[in-house]
Amino acid sequence: MKLYNYFRSSAAYRVRIALALKGLPYDYLSVHLGKGRQYDADFGAVSPQNLVPVLELDDGQRLVQSLAIIEYLDETRPQPALLPSDPIGRARVRSLAQSIACEIHPINNLRVLNYLTKTLGVSDDQRLAWYRHWVLTGFQALEARLAGESRTGTCCHGDEPGLADICLVPQVANARRFAVDLDAFPTIVRIDAHCRSLLAFQQAAPENQPDSE
Amino acid sequence: MKLYNYFRSSAAYRVRIALALKGLPYDYLSVHLGKGRQYDADFGAVSPQNLVPVLELDDGQRLVQSLAIIEYLDETRPQPALLPSDPIGRARVRSLAQSIACEIHPINNLRVLNYLTKTLGVSDDQRLAWYRHWVLTGFQALEARLAGESRTGTCCHGDEPGLADICLVPQVANARRFAVDLDAFPTIVRIDAHCRSLLAFQQAAPENQPDSE
Numbered sequence: 177m178k179l180y181n182y183f184r185s186s187a188a189y190r191v192r193i194a195l196a197l198k199g200l201p202y203d204y205l206s207v208h209l210g211k212g213r214q215y216d217a218d219f220g221a222v223s224p225q226n227l228v229p230v231l232e233l234d235d236g237q238r239l240v241q242s243l244a245i246i247e248y249l250d251e252t253r254p255q256p257a258l259l260p261s262d263p264i265g266r267a268r269v270r271s272l273a274q275s276i277a278c279e280i281h282p283i284n285n286l287r288v289l290n291y292l293t294k295t296l297g298v299s300d301d302q303r304l305a306w307y308r309h310w311v312l313t314g315f316q317a318l319e320a321r322l323a324g325e326s327r328t329g330t331c332c333h334g335d336e337p338g339l340a341d342i343c344l345v346p347q348v349a350n351a352r353r354f355a356v357d358l359d360a361f362p363t364i365v366r367i368d369a370h371c372r373s374l375l376a377f378q379q380a381a382p383e384n385q386p387d388s389e
Numbered sequence: 390m391k392l393y394n395y396f397r398s399s400a401a402y403r404v405r406i407a408l409a410l411k412g413l414p415y416d417y418l419s420v421h422l423g424k425g426r427q428y429d430a431d432f433g434a435v436s437p438q439n440l441v442p443v444l445e446l447d448d449g450q451r452l453v454q455s456l457a458i459i460e461y462l463d464e465t466r467p468q469p470a471l472l473p474s475d476p477i478g479r480a481r482v483r484s485l486a487q488s489i490a491c492e493i494h495p496i497n498n499l500r501v502l503n504y505l506t507k508t509l510g511v512s513d514d515q516r517l518a519w520y521r522h523w524v525l526t527g528f529q530a531l532e533a534r535l536a537g538e539s540r541t542g543t544c545c546h547g548d549e550p551g552l553a554d555i556c557l558v559p560q561v562a563n564a565r566r567f568a569v570d571l572d573a574f575p576t577i578v579r580i581d582a583h584c585r586s587l588l589a590f591q592q593a594a595p596e597n598q599p600d601s602e
Contacts, residue, residue: 225488225530237477241491244483251476263464264450270457275438277487278454282495291522296511309504317438 178203180222180230183385185209186281186346187242188229192380193342194246198253202231206387209286243277246339258338269333272321272340276347280314284350304354311351315361318344322363330370341371349382391416393435393443396598398422399494399559400455401442405593406555407459411466415444419600422499456490459552471551482546485534485553489560493527497563517567524564528574531557535576543583554584562595 179195179202181188195202207213207228214226223230223240231239231248239245250258259266282288284307292298292306322328332340348368351358358365371377382388392408392415394401408415420426420441427439436443436453444452444461452458463471472479495501497520505511505519535541545553561581564571571578584590595601 224533225492225527227492239477239480239484241484241487243491244480244487247483248476248480251479263461264452266464267452267457267461270460271452271454274454274457274490278456278491278495279438279440282491283501288496291519292509295522296505296509296515296519298509302509306504306509309508314438320437 177201177234178205178232180205180207180219180228180232181385181387182207182209182228183382183388185228186350187227187277189346189349189380189382190242190277190342191229191231191245192385193337193345193377194249194258196376196379197256197258197337197342198249200249200253204386206385208387243273243339243343246342250339256336258342260333260338265327265333268325268327269338269340272318272332273343275314275318275321276343279317280310280347281343281350283310307354308356311347311354311356314347315351315356315358315364319361319364322367328363328367330367332367337371337374337377341367344368345371345377390414390447391418391445393418393420393432393441393445394598394600395420395422395441396595396601398441399563400440400490402559402562402593402595403455403490403555404442404444404458405598406550406558406590407462407471409589409592410469410471410550410555411462413462413466417599419598421600456486456552456556459555463552469549471555473546473551478540478546481538481540482551482553485531485545486556488527488531488534489556492530493523493560494556494563496523520567521569524560524567524569527560528564528569528571528577532574532577535580541576541580543580545580550584550587550590554580557581558584558590 179191181204207219213219220226222238229242231245239248246258259269289303292303322332327333329335331337332344345368348364378384392404394417420432426432427441433439435451442455444458452461459471472482502516505516535545540546542548544550545557558581561577591597
């Protein structure tokens, strides 16, 4: 398999964690988002949305959207499982993952921040406040769930890492990069620290990728 | 079952379509987003994220996040199926759904538009341009996929409505409400028209809900 990738893309980071947890090797194809390489014609042919990650299978088929890719990997390489076996548990884990992937991350994506700056002319301070606002709003709700729900364990759901942790760790890394104060989120911080102690999360970390700067 | 709902919420609209396709009855509990009722304390106890939809099961358990709710319904009430049976097909349908639910909708959500206006002080014209920009960006990529991929049929994937159509129709409704020009998206327009001709989509439509204005 090949993964169109960028060390700092948190959606790509999610897929890297999933691949590492399942012990699947892949070729790392770097698309430098910082230099706008996702808009090059050759990558546009790979990904009409100009987004990484894209997972290219050995038969040439290409999969997009990080959560869809991870569910595909979990269906075709079931061990270790990234979702619980019971439907209520699966709904819980998917909803935790989506509370990051649908409620926090898209609003703070690079292209959105660029629109704020370049088209709307907001200041650097306003841009930073925007970023922090959506992380704090999302993390407040997520912390309430993780702290209050009985199925939270060492990880978001029980004691084995899964789809929710795969979304959580890259989002916490982004929050730290933008110096968001995480003191109000002890459960998030605890789970993030535990996951980052695991080898698969370390292998997938931005600073350990070949295009890391 | 009970669905915390709002006629104009496109995430709630998705779940209403899924419930209607599967013929599942439910109680409609209106949370008036236009009046900010999602921030009332009693609803905050139901949904820490202050978001609709919330599906309350007969045993009192509550599920959040529209895509997670729909996958739960599909796992527990399998007919008619909202996802294909093959993993590659499932990945395709999930990625189409997520290209709307993770790339378009969150950036144009009411709370984001309110932040633009109230905190950043952008004009009504700038707010409208923002809205249209993200719909057009997302629909260009989606149209390219739907028009170019062989598994597109009368619906997004084959000839039976599923998870991708469930996300598409509410997003097209929103685009029309903001007068986005859809001429460049003939495949999207065709699939939307077909789906809206089906009874389940009509039952779920905003204008047919009890709290519609």
